[in-house]
Amino acid sequence: MARFLLILLVLAGFGCEAPSPPPAAASWWKGNLHTHSLWSDGDDVPEMVIDGYKKSGYDFVALSDHNVLAEGERFVEADPVILADYRARFGNDWVEVMEDGRMRLKTFDEYRSLFEEKGKFLLIQSEEITDAFENKPLHVNATNVKERIEPQGGGSVREVLQRNVDAVLEQREKTGELMFPHVNHPNFGWAVKVEDLIALRGERFFEVYNGHPLVHNQGDELRPSTERMWDILLAERLSDGEAVMYGIAVDDAHNYRALDSQHSNPFRGWVRVRARELSAEAIVEAMERGDFYGSSGVELEDVLVDGEGLSLRIRVEEGIQYRTLFAGTKKGYDRSTEEVNEGESEDAAVLRRYSDDIGETLAEVAGPNPSYRFQGDEMYVRAKVISTKLKKNPYREGELEAAWVQPVVPAR
Numbered sequence: 001m002a003r004f005l006l007i008l009l010v011l012a013g014f015g016c017e018a019p020s021p022p023p024a025a026a027s028w029w030k031g032n033l034h035t036h037s038l039w040s041d042g043d044d045v046p047e048m049v050i051d052g053y054k055k056s057g058y059d060f061v062a063l064s065d066h067n068v069l070a071e072g073e074r075f076v077e078a079d080p081v082i083l084a085d086y087r088a089r090f091g092n093d094w095v096e097v098m099e100d101g102r103m104r105l106k107t108f109d110e111y112r113s114l115f116e117e118k119g120k121f122l123l124i125q126s127e128e129i130t131d132a133f134e135n136k137p138l139h140v141n142a143t144n145v146k147e148r149i150e151p152q153g154g155g156s157v158r159e160v161l162q163r164n165v166d167a168v169l170e171q172r173e174k175t176g177e178l179m180f181p182h183v184n185h186p187n188f189g190w191a192v193k194v195e196d197l198i199a200l201r202g203e204r205f206f207e208v209y210n211g212h213p214l215v216h217n218q219g220d221e222l223r224p225s226t227e228r229m230w231d232i233l234l235a236e237r238l239s240d241g242e243a244v245m246y247g248i249a250v251d252d253a254h255n256y257r258a259l260d261s262q263h264s265n266p267f268r269g270w271v272r273v274r275a276r277e278l279s280a281e282a283i284v285e286a287m288e289r290g291d292f293y294g295s296s297g298v299e300l301e302d303v304l305v306d307g308e309g310l311s312l313r314i315r316v317e318e319g320i321q322y323r324t325l326f327a328g329t330k331k332g333y334d335r336s337t338e339e340v341n342e343g344e345s346e347d348a349a350v351l352r353r354y355s356d357d358i359g360e361t362l363a364e365v366a367g368p369n370p371s372y373r374f375q376g377d378e379m380y381v382r383a384k385v386i387s388t389k390l391k392k393n394p395y396r397e398g399e400l401e402a403a404w405v406q407p408v409v410p411a412r
Contacts, residue, residue, distance in 0.1 A: 029278055031122075031271055034210070037063055041066060042065070064126040069127055072107070125144065126142060129141070137188055140161065142168045143284065144179040149171065165202050169202050187225075193347075206226075207252075208404055222347045224350060227384070248271060268393070272299070274303075297391055298403035300313060310371065310383060314368040324364070325383065326363040326365070328360070329360070331378070382404070382407040
C-alpha cells in the first residue's frame with residue numbers, strides 16, 4: 001500500500017522529514033471544512049444545515065461560524081419559514097421558542113447527538129477567526145478547535161494572519177488535541193497577497209477553491225488567481241526550505257434557501273480525505289500528510305505516487321470527458337525580485353514579478369487514468385482534473401467540475 005500514499009513530502013534537502021504512510025485500511029471520506037449557520041451569518045439553524053450535508057452523502061462537516069463556537073445561550077428571531085421547516089423536520093419537542101418569539105439555538109454538544117454515527121458521519125468543531133487590517137477581511141479557519149479563539153489583530157495583513165495562525169497552533173500545543181489553521185479565500189476583498197502566504201510560518205493550508213460568489217478564485221487582469229498563487233508560494237517556499245502548502249476546496253455556504261449563483265450555497269466544494277478512520281484526529285493526521293484532494297465535482301478512485309511518478313484514477317461519469325493538467329515548477333527557475341515600477345500598482349507588479357516558469361504545464365493528459373513520470377528536475381508536481389461537465393448551481397457562469405490533487409515533491 002505504500003505506493004498508494006499521496007506524498008506531500010518536503011524531503012531531506014528541503015528541511016523536513018518524510019511522514020509515515022497511512023494505514024493499509026484507509027478509506028476516502030468526503031467533508032466540508034467551511035460553512036455557516038445562524039450562530040453567525042448563515043441563514044438556517046445548525047441542525048437543518050447538517051441534515052442537508054448528511055443526506056447529500058457527506059461523511060463529515062465542520063460548521064465554522066465567525067468568531068463563535070456553538071456553546072452557551074444564543075437566541076435569534078424566529079423566522080416563520082425557518083421555524084416551520086425546523087419543526088417539521090425535528091419536532092416541536094426539540095425546537096425551543098421563547099414567549100417573546102425568539103428561538104434558542106442548540107449547542108454543538110446538543111445537536112451532535114442527532115447526527116453522529118461511528119464510522120458513518122462526523123461533526124468537527126471549528127471556528128472562522130474573522131479579523132481585519134485597514135478594512136481588509138482576514139479570515140483563518142481553526143479546524144477541530146477546542147476553545148474559542150479571539151481575533152488577534154496586528155499591524156499589517158501579514159502580522160494579523162500570522163498571529164491568528166499562531167493562536168491555533170498554541171491551542172493545539174496547550175490542549176494536546178490535533179487541530180490546524182487554514183487561510184480562507186485570499187482574494188476576498190483582494191485582501192491577501194501571495195507574498196503574505198509565502199511568509200506565513202506554521203501554516204500548511206489555504207483555500208484554492210471557495211464556492212462563495214464574491215471571493216475571486218479566478219483573479220482578474222491585475223491580480224493572480226488562487227491557483228497561480230498556489231504555484232508561486234510553492235516555488236518560493238520550497239526554494240527557501242519551507243514546507244509545502246496544500247490547497248483546500250470548500251463551499252463557504254451561508255445561504256441554504258436561495259439557491260443560485262448570486263448566493264453562497266452548499267455543495268460547491270469539498271475535500272476527499274484518505275484516513276484510517278472517521279475521526280477528527282484521523283482526518284487532521286491525513287490532511288497534514290497531504291493525503292487528500294479538493295473537488296468541485298470530479299471524484300477520484302485513487303491517487304497513486306511512487307518513486308517514478310504521479311497517477312490518478314478518475315471516477316468516470318457516462319458521457320463526460322476528462323483532461324488532467326500536471327503543473328509544476330522546475331529547479332533553477334527564475335526567481336525575479338523586481339521592484340514596483342513608478343506608477344505601477346503592487347498587484348500588477350505581482351503578475352509581472354513571477355516568471356512563467358513557475359507553475360508551467362508539464363503535461364496534459366486526456367482520459368480516466370492520467371499519469372505523469374517524474375523527469376528529475378521538478379521541485380514539485382501537482383495535478384488538476386477538469387471535466388466537460390457544467391457544475392450544477394455554480395458560483396460563476398460556465399464553471400466546469402474539477403479536482404485539485406496535492407503537490408508532490410519528488411525524491412532527489
